[in-house]
Amino acid sequence: MKEYIKNKKDLSHKIKAIYMWWHKPAVDSEFLQSLPNLKVITSSGVGVDHLDLKLISSFGVKVANTPHAVSNPTADMGMALLLASARRIVEGCEIAVSSDTKYFEADWLGEEVTGATLGIIGMGSIGYKVAQRAKAFDMKILYHNRNQRKQEEEQAVGAIYCKKMDDLLQQSDFVMLIVSLTPETHKLIGKRELELMKPTATLINICRGPVVDQDALVHALQNGVIKAAAVDVTYPEPLPRDHPLLKLKNIIITPHIGSATSKSRWVMMENMVENILSGVNGLPLPNEVHP
Numbered sequence: 001m002k003e004y005i006k007n008k009k010d011l012s013h014k015i016k017a018i019y020m021w022w023h024k025p026a027v028d029s030e031f032l033q034s035l036p037n038l039k040v041i042t043s044s045g046v047g048v049d050h051l052d053l054k055l056i057s058s059f060g061v062k063v064a065n066t067p068h069a070v071s072n073p074t075a076d077m078g079m080a081l082l083l084a085s086a087r088r089i090v091e092g093c094e095i096a097v098s099s100d101t102k103y104f105e106a107d108w109l110g111e112e113v114t115g116a117t118l119g120i121i122g123m124g125s126i127g128y129k130v131a132q133r134a135k136a137f138d139m140k141i142l143y144h145n146r147n148q149r150k151q152e153e154e155q156a157v158g159a160i161y162c163k164k165m166d167d168l169l170q171q172s173d174f175v176m177l178i179v180s181l182t183p184e185t186h187k188l189i190g191k192r193e194l195e196l197m198k199p200t201a202t203l204i205n206i207c208r209g210p211v212v213d214q215d216a217l218v219h220a221l222q223n224g225v226i227k228a229a230a231v232d233v234t235y236p237e238p239l240p241r242d243h244p245l246l247k248l249k250n251i252i253i254t255p256h257i258g259s260a261t262s263k264s265r266w267v268m269m270e271n272m273v274e275n276i277l278s279g280v281n282g283l284p285l286p287n288e289v290h291p
Contacts, residue, residue, distance in 0.1 A: 039060075
């Protein structure tokens with residue numbers, strides 16, 4: 001990008017593909033107009049909320065992502081956050097290594113995961129993989145999705161479909177968010193939804209920060225509306241260092257590392273190259289995303 005900025009006049013007609021890592025470079029109308037021979041944009045990860053698909057399509061440019069590469073590691077991350085929050089792993093580590101610790105409290109307790117109810121909001125590829133993992137913990141699995149899964153898929157993981165999200169929120173001990181960020185899912189979880197959850201429940205977000213109303217989450221955690229939260233995503237990222245979420249003990253925040261394994265990043269890069277080669281050669285994109 002630095003080379004392109006310095007030599008726009010010479011390079012703009014040569015560029016046929018954009019390899020977009022972590023939402024960079026930003027793609028807007030001006031940028032698209034400057035690349036008359038652009039054929040394909042391939043973006044790392046599964047989310048494409050940072051791209052205006054209709055705008056890009058109007059320039060005759062195709063878009064691809066890497067959904068399959070991120071499914072397993074992100075599902076692993078969801079379960080890791082669930083377990084860490086339930087068993088208070090971060091707090092426990094701090095106690096164990098603290099120079100002030102003289103003894104371990106006998107009544108320092110976490111929550112049981114085995115047999116608990118997990119509510120999954122968004123039962124796509126990642127959501128289903130989370131359900132597979134939760135089944136191994138003998139969890140009762142509820143899910144809310146735009147479309148109900150096939151009966152055999154539900155039976156394979158013991159998942160029960162909740163047509164109304166409110167029903168899932170009221171029954172779940174753990175609620176995990178795994179939806180795409182769209183105008184419909186922006187602040188999907190707000191004050192009303194948090195108040196529907198059990199006061200003993202934990203909210204886990206592994207999709208996008210704006211799916212949750214952060215001000216409402218701060219209030220809920222401060223006032224015992226829910227017990228805890230564990231999030232891999234916030235808005236913005238990172239949060240301002242004086243943000244109230246950073247001062248709470250009953251939340252775990254990780255730096256958007258759902259797909260951050262060496263294996264998945266390698267596969268993502270391979271997928272991105274495959275999409276680019278297909279696009280510049282006029283072939284169907286393996287992972288095309290349509291507006």
